[in-house]
Amino acid sequence: PHHVINRRHSLSAQAHHAGAPAPPRREKKRETPLALRASVFPRMHHQLKPPEAATLPRHLLEAHVVSLVRQCRSLRALRGAHARLLRLRLPRLTYAFALSKLLASCAASAPTAAAASYARSLFDQIPEPTAFCYNSLIRALATPSNPTTDAFLLYRRMLRAGSPSPNSFTVAFALKACAAVPALGKGRQLHSQAFRQGLEPSPYVQTGLLNLYARCEEVALARSVFDGMAEDKNLVAWSSMIGGYSRAGMVNEALDLFRDMQAAGVSPDEVTMVSVISACAKAGALDLGRWVHAFIDRKGIMVDLELSTALIDMYAKCGLIERARLVFDAMVERDTKAWSAMIVGLAMHGLAEDALGLFSRMLQLKIRPNNVTFIGVLSACAHNGLVDDGRRYWSTMQEMGIKASMENYGCMVDLLCRSGLLDEAYSFVTSMPILPNSVIWRNLLVASKSSNRTDIVGLASKKLFELEPQNPENYVLLSNLYALNSQWDRVRYMRKKMKDNNVTVVAGCSSIEINGYLHKFVVSDGSHPEIKEIRVVLREIADRVLRSGHKPWTAAVLHDVGEEEKEIALCEHSERLAIAYGLLKTKAPHVIRVVKNLRFCPDCHEVAKIISKSYGREIIVRDRVRFHRFIGGSCSCNDFW
């Protein structure tokens, strides 16, 4: 039979390749339709009274239970049904049956904390839970809001009890729970146990494992599960693996696999496309993103809420904020995430007015913002020096009863620091109700760079090394700070400390997309096949920069080497290599788009301005924080970043 199935698959793959029309898209999954089956049972069952319940045969009672539970579409309805069943005073066994049906229905509902606790209370009332009951409870506990991985603990309890023994459903649900947290270690234990119990071959266990590893960004592990799966991998396996690559930022791999998937005759759906689009977003690969969007249209893939949101994010992160706006405006239904994506996108582009305008429209339409929305709002203020507005939005957030997350505090600190309000930032940090994270301390440290505030520098660096003793950024930052104040002994001490703690510097990395392929560069990177040609362009840039009267800002180079060497190091910064490659490979009206993993080097920022004027090229660079758009010698950030 396997042979036959495989043949069928390869035939359909051929049909697909021959350009046959794509099969009609399936309808998006909806909630179970209301009581389709209720009419099957006589109306009298809905009005069952306790005396009758005692006389009816068990199979009829069970049918009644099934129909009652099936009608429930919310937790509230389930509780109501539960109450009605209680009043019937069902025989013990039938009641246990009813409880397990309620539990299963609860597990299938939206995975909220309320559903989880109700499921647990149902489970606790079942005297001898079957594997079905365990499975349902594990499934209901699989919410990201369960940091202790209750689901996994229940699974262990089941194993310890010895009976009932877990089946493939148990492992699949437990894996989903681990993936939701995500909890890699626990997931790996499940993997080996599933193997021992012979449950590994189940396709649901396999995709569960694959997805767990993909969510944990354990790409190699995910890939080994993926490769170990049968020839005819299903859509879920492909989507999950592509999602894993995408999350890990391995864009080329994600897109290669997307191509392999089509070659294997599997048609992607809207879920697959969300991962593919967000891979493009992460990479800032505009051409690829545009191509994938066209693909979605061509194949008639439904652009639902999630895919629209992913498209907004992609266009925003690829520097086409206008297109992001078009997608947003075309949406028929927008949730908080869609609004947030748009607001964050505008903020990233320094378009504070639009971002804040959109936010007030969101409020008018009674869409409830959340803390992520406020990240967008506050960062819009921060990027434009709107301190007073930022403070006002901060209190708006409080008034709306939205609990500030660490990220929100981070935005506020950033806002105050950028506006030079170091004292206010410092007292804001020290009066936070939660312990500030490393990001906040780092921000404070950067802000006090030229302030002579040894108290702040001292505290912030102490906290930083406590929180992140292994983060190279901290060493570089502090070393830089000391170098700025010519405290060379301290600079040397930092370098020694770095060596002693086995910390190595993270290289800046910039990428540019040429002809659909992503080219990556790191500082002084000689590995590119066209490096000779690139160096010629770099020399020409250096000449033009010199003629424009710009003096290389060598303070951006950390090492205490000679001035000349510093200038050379600057010229080989990753962003400059990428821009040079863009100049080499493309012609005038084409926009040079570069993505950098760290912040823009100040000297390279100046140089980019000069290039945009001297070569008459538009350059858009996405750095770790925001977009910079260079036209005719100036940047859209107005040098405020």
Add this chain to the structure above:
DNA sequence: AGCATCAGGT
């Protein structure tokens, strides 16, 4: 009774 997707400050 299951498996895959969306927004994030430094």
